Every structure is written in structure tokens, then in C-alpha cells.
Amino acid sequence: MRSENEPFGQKPRSFIEEARRAQIVGSAVAVIAEAGFAKxxxxxIAEHAGVSKGVISYHFAGKDELMEEVVRHSYEGAAEHVAARMEGLSTATELVRTHILAVAEHMRGHRDQIKALGEIFNNLRTADGSPRFGINGNEELYRMLEHLYRLGQAAGEFRPFDTRVMAVTHQAAVDTMFAYWVANPDHDLAAHARELADLIERACRA
Structure with missing residues (x-):
């Protein structure tokens, strides 16, 4: 995702530019979480970040591109955290459990991100009016989870099942876990994640 102000072939952004973009994204998350997408x-967002609207326009082609960057930034942060927790694990069972537990661990400290993502997913549209981030936007996640489930089946850890169905079910359960937690802040997210990991492990076990 590149801005029209950042054509291919342009030199990489400086540290200061990256820091400014991160500041704007952080303010976008905070404002969306507090006021909702429409407002x-x-x-x-510029007022929250303490910059002019022109500064945002310098870094992003418009609101849509900024919203896309919020999504990218949020997913990359979660993916990096989960990957670090998965490093060194050898069994598919450990990897599947860790995916659930680690993403919950990360998002527990980023509740505003989850609220902002929900607002963006529900409201951001393409030119023809369809959702910018529909269910097929999870395709990369589905493929990654399918890979883990196939590893488990090949190793004899998991019973035979349709790995796409399991991957879609897995991700839907994680997404619903976060949606429920956002709506019910006192809900024990860590305990929910452990129960979910247990449930999926039992469903897959050979």
C-alpha cells in the first residue's frame, strides 16, 4: 500500500518520516476507538496527533489509505509477537495453541486497536460500495493455519479433517473472542484464550 505521494522507485523513508507515520497511525487508532469511524x-486525527491536516496529507493520500495503514500496522504488530512466541516450537499442537494464546496476549495490551479495526472493517468501502476488508481478506491467515493443521496431520498428532474448515473456524473463534472482549471489558481474555486453545486441541487430536 503506497501513497500517490510515494511513487515506486522513491528512496526509502527516513527514520523521522517513519516515526511521523507511526504517530499519525497511533492517533488514528485512538480517535477511531473513541469516536467511531464516521467521526x-x-x-x-491531526488535532490528536498535534500536527496539521497537511502533515497527514503529506504522508497519506487520504483517509482510506490511512485506514489501510492502521490495519496493516495492527496485523504486522500481532504477527511479529506471535512469530516470536512460536520460535523454537516443534509440534503442531504447540504451534496452534501458541497462535491463540500469543495473539490474545498481544491484543490484551492493544484494546483500542481491536475497536478501531472493528470500526474500519464495518465501514471502509471500495469504490463500488463493497467492504474493503471482507472475509476473504483473511486468506493469508487461513493459509498459515492450514499449514499448521497439515503439519499436525502429517505427524500423526491430528486426526483427518478438512484443514480449510478448521482454519476458518479457528480464525472466526479468535475474532469473536476479541469482539466479545471489546463489548465486555471485564471478560477474562487470557482465560478465554486458554479455553479456546483447549477446545481446538481436543477437536483436532488424533
Whole structure:
């Protein structure tokens, strides 16, 4: 995802530019989480960030591109955390459990991100009016989870089942876990994640 102000072939962004973009993204998350997608104007985000609206326009082609960057930034942060927790694990059972537990661990400290993502997923549209981030936007996640489930089946850890069905079910359960936690802040997210990991492990076990 590149801005029209950042054509291919342009030199990499400086540390200061990356820091400014991260600041703007952080303010976008905070404003969306507090006020909702419709009221998260560039002017309001700029005010929160302590910059002019022109600074945002310099770094992002418009609100849509900024929203896409919020999604990318949020997913990359979660993926890096989960990958670090998975490093060194050898069994598919450990990997599947760790995916659930680690993503919950990461998001427990990023509740505003989950609220902002929900707002963006429900409201951001393409030119023809369809959702910018529909269910097929999870395709990369589905493939990664399918790979883990196939590893388990090949190793004899998991019983035979349709890995796509299991991957879709796995991700839907994780997404619903977060949606429920956002709506019920006192809900024990860590305990929910452990129960979910147990449930999926038992469902897959050979």
C-alpha cells in the first residue's frame, strides 16, 4: 500500500518520516476507538496527533489509505509477537495453541486497536460500495493455519479433517473472542484464550 505521494522507485523513508507515520497511525487508532469511524476525520486525527491536516496529507493520500495503514500496522504488530512466541516450537499442537494464546496476549495490551479495526472493517468501502476488508481478506491467515493443521496431520498428532474448515473456524473463534472482549471489558481474555486453545486441541487430536 503506497501513497500517490510515494511513487515506486522513491528512496526509502527516513527514520523521522517513519516515526511521523507511526504517530499519525497511533492517533488514528485512538480517535477511531473513541469516536467511531464516521467521526474520525483527518482534521480530528491531526488535532490528536498535534500536527496539521497537511502533515497527514503529506504522508497519506487520504483517509482510506490511512485506514489501510492502521490495519496493516495492527496485523504486522500481532504477527511479529506471535512469530516470536512460536520460535523454537516443534509440534503442531504447540504451534496452534501458541497462535491463540500469543495473539490474545498481544491484543490484551492493544484494546483500542481491536475497536478501531472493528470500526474500519464495518465501514471502509471500495469504490463500488463493497467492504474493503471482507472475509476473504483473511486468506493469508487461513493459509498459515492450514499449514499448521497439515503439519499436525502429517505427524500423526491430528486426526483427518478438512484443514480449510478448521482454519476458518479457528480464525472466526479468535475474532469473536476479541469482539466479545471489546463489548465486555471485564471478560477474562487470557482465560478465554486458554479455553479456546483447549477446545481446538481436543477437536483436532488424533
Amino acid at each position: 474520525a476525520s483527518l482534521a480530528r
